[in-house]
Amino acid sequence: MQDDGNIGIGFVEGGSATAHLHAALRSAVSRFPDELDAAEVPDDPAAFRTSYPEVLPRFEAARAGSGRRVEIARAVVAAAAERLVMHPDGAPIVDAVARAAEPFPTETRHFGGSSRLHPRVTLDGTPREGRALVEAVSAMVTRGSASPAVADAVSWLVGEAGSDGIDLSGRRIAMLGAGAELAPTRLWLDGGADVLWIDVADPPTDLIERNDLAGTLRWIPGGADLLTDPDRVRATIEEFAGGERIDLGLYAYAGGQAREWRLTAAMNAIVDGLPAGLVQGAAMLLSPTTCGVLTDAELAAEAGRRARAPRWLRVLDRVHALGRGDGHTTIGTTSTNRGIVSIQGGSYQGAQYVGKLLAAEVWASADPAINVSVNTAGVSLTESLQHPVFEIAFAGAQALDVETFPPATTAALNGLLTLHDRLDPAAAERSLDELFTTRVHGGIYVAPYPIDPALRVAAGIGVLKDPRRIAALIRR
Numbered sequence: 001m002q003d004d005g006n007i008g009i010g011f012v013e014g015g016s017a018t019a020h021l022h023a024a025l026r027s028a029v030s031r032f033p034d035e036l037d038a039a040e041v042p043d044d045p046a047a048f049r050t051s052y053p054e055v056l057p058r059f060e061a062a063r064a065g066s067g068r069r070v071e072i073a074r075a076v077v078a079a080a081a082e083r084l085v086m087h088p089d090g091a092p093i094v095d096a097v098a099r100a101a102e103p104f105p106t107e108t109r110h111f112g113g114s115s116r117l118h119p120r121v122t123l124d125g126t127p128r129e130g131r132a133l134v135e136a137v138s139a140m141v142t143r144g145s146a147s148p149a150v151a152d153a154v155s156w157l158v159g160e161a162g163s164d165g166i167d168l169s170g171r172r173i174a175m176l177g178a179g180a181e182l183a184p185t186r187l188w189l190d191g192g193a194d195v196l197w198i199d200v201a202d203p204p205t206d207l208i209e210r211n212d213l214a215g216t217l218r219w220i221p222g223g224a225d226l227l228t229d230p231d232r233v234r235a236t237i238e239e240f241a242g243g244e245r246i247d248l249g250l251y252a253y254a255g256g257q258a259r260e261w262r263l264t265a266a267m268n269a270i271v272d273g274l275p276a277g278l279v280q281g282a283a284m285l286l287s288p289t290t291c292g293v294l295t296d297a298e299l300a301a302e303a304g305r306r307a308r309a310p311r312w313l314r315v316l317d318r319v320h321a322l323g324r325g326d327g328h329t330t331i332g333t334t335s336t337n338r339g340i341v342s343i344q345g346g347s348y349q350g351a352q353y354v355g356k357l358l359a360a361e362v363w364a365s366a367d368p369a370i371n372v373s374v375n376t377a378g379v380s381l382t383e384s385l386q387h388p389v390f391e392i393a394f395a396g397a398q399a400l401d402v403e404t405f406p407p408a409t410t411a412a413l414n415g416l417l418t419l420h421d422r423l424d425p426a427a428a429e430r431s432l433d434e435l436f437t438t439r440v441h442g443g444i445y446v447a448p449y450p451i452d453p454a455l456r457v458a459a460g461i462g463v464l465k466d467p468r469r470i471a472a473l474i475r476r
Helices: 017-031 033-039 045-064 069-081 093-098 130-142 148-161 185-190 230-241 259-273 296-308 311-318 342-364 388-400 407-423 425-429 451-465 467-475
Strands: 008-011 084-087 107-110 120-123 126-129 172-176 194-198 216-219 246-250 279-286 328-331 334-337 371-376
Touching: 008 259, 017 033, 017 045, 017 069, 017 342, 033 045, 045 069, 045 328, 045 334, 045 342, 069 259, 069 342, 084 093, 093 230, 093 259, 120 130, 120 407, 126 130, 130 148, 148 407, 172 185, 172 230, 185 194, 185 407, 194 230, 230 246, 230 259, 246 259, 259 342, 279 342, 279 407, 342 371, 371 407, 371 425, 407 425
Parallel strands: 172 194, 172 246, 194 216, 246 279, 279 371
Antiparallel strands: 008 084, 107 216, 120 126, 328 334
């Protein structure tokens, strides 16, 4: 990816990503003062910078509880898009993506394997499929690491597969960020789909040379950069579609220089820049450290965890070492979780909250609507979390009743959840609230404490478990 924010897609003016996030939210507040007054979004950008982990949950509770929730989502998404342009010419991002462009040349690999997909996930080091997979995922729900919708989706998919498997031949999906750690690219090839690989790098040789996959893989030799050539990527996707409806996987990610948000904005602009009706479905993964509306069951589970907390945690809670208040904030009758982690930064939340959660709601409400899959991914130590605090906190997470998963497990499980959203006709009929309730959250959505201060406690526990880890913090 480009490291220079002055080349390709970037912000229209100087300032941090957090400042741009603040401006987009304040723009919505000025348009919907009655609905958003309770969110208490500070006027001062500096005040927002230090308080956004608390402001965003309030904003989402006020927005989601409003009768104008979709209008507000559109306003925030539009305000954010207006702050992104194509450098160096300064063209608005929507115009830059939509302008006429030549598709990239592509290479093709036709696989000869059986086009049948059998749902399979490795959990606790053991490959699970069929009834064993359903039981293992149901156990995750029982212990509070996933929502009931996860078990329902896996159960439906296993039933749909039966003994013959699932045939995806004839389906076309363009995977943006196809090589990302959590992108379920191989899953689609297992089922025989035609896959367009969009990434800065070619597919790995060991993928291209596999003999057990099905379907067709196309890729751009030498890769393509979404930040510098979004118009050519859009043209390549149109050519790949050939006039047929297609699915898009939106998985591109890179940290630093606000690339999380810039890449998400590029992918979203491509979705919006394709001909109306061409995109049948769009899939993305929502971080568990994003604020979302809690269900009654999740609120009850949070209360239960607080009541059952061991004595040492209750002591820390009383002295506010775990933060102040509960793991959620409530405005009216709507509650959202306080799961934002400040060290991930404003660009991360711009990508997750504005670029994914709010954008998904806009697409799901559009005419024609896009079938959106926006499931919460498991807590995994991916490359995006390569920070000493996270690495140490992962070692102490279990003490706070937070379950973490290997990236391969998250990719496989959430890939199946996305596949369910594409295949189950009932998925297209979900309400806006139901759209976001398929969560492999590892306990974050039912945590009785705000995650940001609790993360510091988890890091402390991680250091106690292995004092050698403190050297990483000192080097940082």
